[in-house]
Amino acid sequence: MAANSQFAMAVHILTMLAASRDKNLNSSYLAASVNTNAVVIRRLLANLGQSGLVISQTGANGGTRLTRCPNEIKLSDVYKAVDCGEVFALHGKEPNRDCPVGRNIESVLCNLQKEIDKGVYEKLSQYTLADVSELVDCDA
Amino acid sequence: MAANSQFAMAVHILTMLAASRDKNLNSSYLAASVNTNAVVIRRLLANLGQSGLVISQTGANGGTRLTRCPNEIKLSDVYKAVDCGEVFALHGKEPNRDCPVGRNIESVLCNLQKEIDKGVYEKLSQYTLADVSELVDCDA
DNA sequence: TGAACTGTAGCTAATGAAGTTACAAATTTT
DNA sequence: AAAATTTGTAACTTCATTAGCTACAGTTCA
Numbered sequence: 001m002a003a004n005s006q007f008a009m010a011v012h013i014l015t016m017l018a019a020s021r022d023k024n025l026n027s028s029y030l031a032a033s034v035n036t037n038a039v040v041i042r043r044l045l046a047n048l049g050q051s052g053l054v055i056s057q058t059g060a061n062g063g064t065r066l067t068r069c070p071n072e073i074k075l076s077d078v079y080k081a082v083d084c085g086e087v088f089a090l091h092g093k094e095p096n097r098d099c100p101v102g103r104n105i106e107s108v109l110c111n112l113q114k115e116i117d118k119g120v121y122e123k124l125s126q127y128t129l130a131d132v133s134e135l136v137d138c139d140a
Numbered sequence: 141m142a143a144n145s146q147f148a149m150a151v152h153i154l155t156m157l158a159a160s161r162d163k164n165l166n167s168s169y170l171a172a173s174v175n176t177n178a179v180v181i182r183r184l185l186a187n188l189g190q191s192g193l194v195i196s197q198t199g200a201n202g203g204t205r206l207t208r209c210p211n212e213i214k215l216s217d218v219y220k221a222v223d224c225g226e227v228f229a230l231h232g233k234e235p236n237r238d239c240p241v242g243r244n245i246e247s248v249l250c251n252l253q254k255e256i257d258k259g260v261y262e263k264l265s266q267y268t269l270a271d272v273s274e275l276v277d278c279d280a
Numbered sequence: 281t282g283a284a285c286t287g288t289a290g291c292t293a294a295t296g297a298a299g300t301t302a303c304a305a306a307t308t309t310t
Numbered sequence: 311a312a313a314a315t316t317t318g319t320a321a322c323t324t325c326a327t328t329a330g331c332t333a334c335a336g337t338t339c340a
Contacts, residue, residue: 002295002328003229012235012245019241026285033239034231037330042286059338060284075252079228087227087260088219089143091174092298095152099173101159104276105152112215116263120227123259127252136244143326144297166316177299182317199307200315232329 006082009034010044011132014078017054018070018133024063044082051081071130076121078129087116146222149174150184151272154218157194158210158273164203184222191221211270216261218269227256 013030027038027045034041045064048054053073056064066073090109095102153170167178167185174181185204188194193213196204206213230249235242 002297002326003225003232004328005229005232006328007228008230008245008249011249012231012241015241015245016239024285028285033236033242035233035236035242038286039288039331040329042288043329046287056286057338058284058286058336060282061339062285062337064286084228085143088147088224089145090148091152092143092145093175096173096175099156101152101155101276102173102175105148105155105272108272108275109148109151112267116260119259119263120256123256132245132248135248136241146297164316168316179300179319180298182319183298186318196317197307198305198315198317200313201308202306202316204317 004084006044006047007079007084009036009040010048010078010082011075011129013041013044014048014053014066014070014073014129015132015136017064017066018129021066021070024057024061024065026063030064047083048078048081051077053077053081069130070133071128073129074125075127075129075132076125079121079124086113087120088113144224146184146187147219147224149176149180150188150218150222151215151269153181153184154188154193154206154210154213154269155272155276157204157206158269161206161210164197164201164205166203170204187223188218188221191217193217193221209270210273211268213269214265215267215269215272216265219261219264226253227260228253 012034016030016033017025027041030045031038031041045054045056049056049064052067054064055067056062090106090113095105097103152174156170156173157165167181170185171178171181185194185196189196189204192207194204195207196202230253231246235245237243
């Protein structure tokens with residue numbers, strides 16, 4: 001269970017919301033589609049809400065809806081909203097500073113990490129939620 | 141401890157090996173630079189060896205060395221050698237097949253995942269171990 | 281008032297990485 | 311031939327993280 005599937009779940013539920021823009025969807029309904037627990041969905045929606053992608057309402061007939069059009073939500077926005085970490089992790093423990101390589105490798109890797117992450121981000125920014133919705137419908 | 145730093149460690153020890161191409165380096169020596177246990181290094185070297193990047197010798201004065209020039213080892217080769225998984229994970233549990241979105245989202249995400257991973261791979265293939273060695277020395 | 285929601289705290293279970301000890305097998309040195 | 315060194319690998323522990331679950335206070339609608 002250690003693999004972080006939050007991005008996948010986020011795209012899933014946002015696609016659901018995109019298909020029902022006129023009404024609120026509640027967390028139980030979304031959870032049933034993702035096949036998980038409603039609290040997992042609510043935690044995810046909390047992140048998406050903080051990034052301004054969705055808005056939730058408490059109370060009866062409450063639920064969540066998108067704040068803007070699916071074609072205005074880039075997948076990079078989603079990626080940023082859920083905290084997925086980096087493509088690869090740096091050293092867990094600091095390398096040995098008495099070794100020339102150990103002393104300098106971290107900064108080199110850190111720059112590389114940033115560049116790779118930027119590439120991922122740029123690639124994801126080429127797609128919107130509307131693109132995903134279309135693909136999902138096509139396959140249906 | 142759950143963040144996978146094998147790529148970072150792999151680049152680290154390969155840089156060490158690149159700086160000592162004429163002789164074997166043993167796992168204790170490498171472990172001291174990475175600041176970890178020798179067995180962790182040997183496990184990593186086993187992966188790198190299976191991908192043909194390094195060759196190890198048992199016995200006294202044994203150890204590990206590169207099989208080819210640092211400028212012939214792309215960072216994408218390293219990424220492939222250590223099993224770092226994907227940029228983002230797909231659903232842990234299969235989504236609900238009774239829902240149109242649940243039924244089709246996985247294949248859409250899977251294709252996206254492949255494309256993103258390919259982008260990472262291409263970006264990493266632009267750098268070699270020789271580039272890393274140079275950067276590490278420059279900083280020193 | 282009562283029903284239906286979200287938001288969130290707090291717990292358990294499952295997974296995976298890293299760290300450690302131990303030891304057989306291989307190889308070199310003496 | 312014996313001793314020393316080193317890899318390869320199994321087995322275990324520890325730690326961090328994700329996901330799943332229950333419970334409940336607070337909000338909103340009818």
